Structures are given as C-alpha cells and as structure tokens.
Amino acid sequence: MNKTRLIFRHEFLNAIKGKGFIIMTLIVPVLALIGIGVFQLVSTGGPPVVGTITVGYVDEAGGFDQYTTQGYIELVHFDTPGDAKAALINGDASEYFVIPSDYLSTGVINRYTLAREVETPAVITTAIKNFLTSNLLTGKVPPDTIELVEKPLTLKVTRLTETGDVATEQGGYGNVIIPAIFSLLLALSLQASAIYLVQGLGDEKESRLIEVLLSSVSPRQLLTGKVLGLGAAGLVQVVVWLASLPLLLNLASSTIGGFFSTIQLPANFVVLGIVYFIMGYLLFAALSAGVGAISPSAREGQQLSMIYAMLVYVPLWFASLLFAFPGSPIWSVLTIFPVTAPIAVMLRLGVTGIAAWELAASLAVMVLAVIGALSLSVKAFRTYLLMYGKRPGWGEIIRGLRSG
C-alpha cells in the first residue's frame, strides 16, 4: 500500500477511535434528540395542572367588577387596601393591586406582593391588563372586539423576490438557527482538527518518533498523510452533523411544531458547509503543520495555534451585530478574510444571504491562502521538524523560510 495512504489510514483510524472525537461527534445529534424527546414527554402529558391563583384588588376608581376570572387567575375584590394587605399576609391572596381613583387619567396601577421579583410575571401582567381592558370596553364595543384588542398582534410577513414571486427562503429566526448552530460546530471542528494535528506532530517530535518516520517516508508523504487523515476524520464529524440535521428537523417539526416548523435550511447550505469545511480545514492544517514543525513541544504548539484558532470565532462574537446591521461592510471583510470566512459565510447564509461576487471573492482568497500557507508550511516542516529544544526566533524562521 502506498505510504501516504498508510499514514492517512493510521491517522484517520486513530482520530476516529479517540474518545474525544466520538463524544464530540455524537453529542450534537444526541443532545438534540434528547431535547426533542423531553419536549414530547412534557407536551403529551397535557398542559400542566396549575391551581387557581387568587389575586386581590381594590377598586378606588370604580366600575371594575366584571371579568374576574382570567384563565387560572381569580381576581377577588377587597374594599380597602388594608383588607387586601391583611389577606396577602394571611395567605388568602397571593398578591393584590390597587386601581387608584385617578387611574383613567394616569394609567397607573399599584401592585403589592411578598415575592422578590426581577419583573412582574407575564401571566399576571396579562391577567391584570385584560381585566382592566375588558371592564373599560364592556358595553362600548362588541365582545369580539374586546377579544381582538386583548390578543397579541399577529404579523404575518411574506418575503417577495425582485420579480414579485414569493421567495423560497422567507428569512426569520427559523432560517438562522441552523446556520448559527452549525457555525459554532464548524468552528469547534476546525479548531479540534487543528489541535489534533499540532498535538500529533508535537508528540512525534517530543518522542523523537519523527526521525524513525522520516527514515521510512518523505516529509511530504508524512505531511500529506497526516493532513488528509485528520481532515477526513473532521469531515466525518461534519457530515454526521449535517446528515442528522434534516432528520432532526423533521422530527422536531412533527413533534414540536410551531417555531421548529419554520426552520429552513438555506439553499446550498450543505454544499457550502462541506466546501468551507474542506477549505477551512486545509488552511488550518497548513498553519498547524507549520506551527507543529517550529514548536519544540505539543504544548507550545497548541499555545501558538490558539492565535489563529481563536480568530475563527470572531464572526460568532459579532453575530448579534449581524442581525442588527446585516449590510455592514465588516461582514464583507469577515467573509473574504480566509480565517474568518468559513464561519462568516455560514452565518450570513442564514441571515441575509451572500452576494455572488462576495462568495466568489471569498473562495478565491481562500484558495490562495491555502496554497500560500501550504507552501510555507512545507518549507517550515523540512527546515524545523528536526529541531528540538528552544523554538527558533521569528526572525530566524522568516530567514529560514526565505532561504528554504
């Protein structure tokens, strides 16, 4: 068997047999399945049985005496604030509120509770609001109108294409959620692959096994076998995640419905996900091979690799800005800058889409960066792989790469 293939096979099998790899690969779909399962268990049990909550009120404005049942909240009238307070302290009411005499002009309601809260629970706010609205409007508008006023606004948005047709991708959080989650996983996978490579090279260098290997194979065979083997393992991870997405989405939509049924995978998402993983991985692998070659130990190599491994997360740090300012030129920069491109592209696919020229520029720069990084790394690999002890200085490395 060709020696590059032997190294590829060895690295691939070693990587996919690793506990860390197996856990990382399976944890994403398994956690999603558990989440769906838990939701199903809870939802099939019917709505939670909640006892009636008694909320006291004092009507100083007058006229608020109907609609005292709001869902499972029972509103009980007290004549004075003193009576209501006594009921609260005795436990006859869980809380109470006072409708001041000037309520109609100020709109202010005073609420009293024993609980320490960050803000008033939404169910209480809704119950009080609907109680007040119903009493204010009763007899003045039809009951259906009262009901409509009390219901939250339902805004149904349809995105049209430039020709006026309904767009296939309607946008919204349903469109964003999968690219966002996948971006995070892609970043983790790229980082993990880079760490495996630096760690593997560092270990072989530290244990001096590298000399035995180089007496059997050429540096190019060793580098190619390692990069492809670990890359294939990382690709398996990404493909497992991507393959599980449609299944999980179907399961989630049929089980949970609602928001999950709005989740869509952007067009070309899977293809671009794999393309950017491969390109991103090749770039990271080339950088990691160079770092592994110049670092005297696995630990120092990992520290150095953190410099570019952290950059991959930059688009995620600014993800909230993407939602607020999707047209900002910073996103074009992050899409074209090779280290941030894989994650920036994945995120933007879900939020705004990417102009064809940006995608073309991003891929072109990525290809050039991969070629450049590979060429420098092969030189560093040949020059520094057998240097042990202290890491050469940056000036020395640059001189070495120029002369190499």
Next chain:
Amino acid sequence: MLAVEVSHIAKSFADKVAVENLSFSVAQGEVFGLIGPNGAGKTTAIRMMMDILKPDSGDVTILGQKLNEATKDRLGYLPEERGLYRRLKVLDSIVYLASLKGMGKNSATEKANELLNQTGMLASKNKKIEELSKGMGQIIQFIVTIIHDPQLLVLDEPFAGLDPVNTELLKRMLADLRDQGKAVILSTHQMNQVEELCDRILMINGGRDVLHGDLNEIKARYRGNSILLDFVGELGEVPGVTGKRTHKGHTEVMLDGKTTPQQVLAYLISRGMVINRFEVATPSLNEIFLKVVGEKS
C-alpha cells in the same frame, strides 16, 4: 556492492559547520563504528545518510543507489533518542512502523510475534507502549529497526540505558545480523562495545574525520613502546629499558627506541627469570579517543 558510500558530505546550520568534507564507506557484513565526542557531528552525518537532512554538498549512496523509497525500505534506523506512539499497543506500533517499511500486515504481525518471543517480550504485546519500562521500550524500538530484514542498520547508542542482560541480548542479535551479511553502523560513546563489535571505525571531531580505518591497525598505530610484565623476583638492570612503573599486579617497562619487546623477552628468559605475564602494551580505544580528541581540541 558497498552498503554505504559517503563522499565529501558537508552540512552547516546558520553559521555553524556541523559536518565538513566527510567521506567513508561501509561494506556488507561489516560492523562499522562511528565515534566522536558530543556535538562532533555524528547524528548530523547519520541524518544525512538517512535522507532526513539534505547535505549542502557531497553524495550519499546507500546499497548502490541514491536513497529513495525502495532503498529506505532496506535500511533500519535506531535513533539515539527513542520514541514510539505511547498510547498504541506494542504489536500495533510494530506492525504500523513495519508497514511503513513496505511489509504486509500479516507478515509484519508474524515476524513481530517471532521477535517479541525471541526477546522475551511476547507477554507484553498487547500492552500500551506507555506501560513499558524504558529498557523494554528500547527492545521494542530495536525490533522495529530490524523487523523488515534491512540490509543496512544504523544504530545510534543502541546500548544506552539497557541492563547487562538486555545488552548481551542485543549484542547477540547484532552478531547474528552481521553473520547474515548485514552492514551495521554503530554510533556510540561506549568504547568497549566498539572494541568488541566493530571491524573498522571512523572518529569525527568538529565535523571532520580525525581517525579512520581498521580497528586493529589503529590500535597498533597507537601502540606505545612499552611492555606489561608480571614476574617473580627482582627485575634488575635490563638492556634497552629506560624506565619502569609499578601498577597493581604488573610492572610497565618502557623501552628505548632501538630495543624490541622480543629482545627484552629473550634477555629475561636467558636470565632464567620466572615470568607470569608478558604483554606488549596496547592502548584501549578509550585512551586513543581521549588522545586524539585531546590533540585536536
């Protein structure tokens, strides 16, 4: 066909000359000693032979050709500082590294079992490398070096860290390999091992050849003009003897430049002297090493 032919190789790192104009050859079936003080350039020379480093100038021919993938499969290299995949099992490590030397999985497994059995390590074949002692790890590395039946073996300090039992085991295996016609290059600081095992030596210092040739000839060349004697009675005056030194168990007798040891022996016998030991003093390789390295530095 020579196993190794090194012709005028040189290598520098930054401003430091590691190896300068070094030439030597090693024949099939020969054990060749590569010796020299620390930092002399031995490892750099070996790495150039192994094609791990490219020489700045000069040529290396291994088994009659430039080192390529096919010839790499015919040589075994044991580097000075050993290492294996610590988390891999012994048998898996050996089989993987043997496969990189062109062996098939089945034949590598069969041969690995045979060598593990020969070295008393068969019981450890399913242990992880990190569970082995340093000496056991070295034996495994030696097995990795020879499993593919190489024509040329390059061993850098093969006995370092081994106990006497394993040292003897390794020596026996080396002797067997030599008898099978394999060429062996032995780089070591242990001069007694070189004296015991090597036919010819190359001593390098500062990257240069300082002593090179047949071991017996070299020892003869550095032989001093003195005799080691153990006798009964008084030595008295002996013609041609310029001085004597008493050591524990023997006396060293220094001769002038004209008198031969045979003349001295004839004189002592003619005097009826009882002689228990008569030996022409030959310096050990260690003494030659110290002398040569001392002179050059």
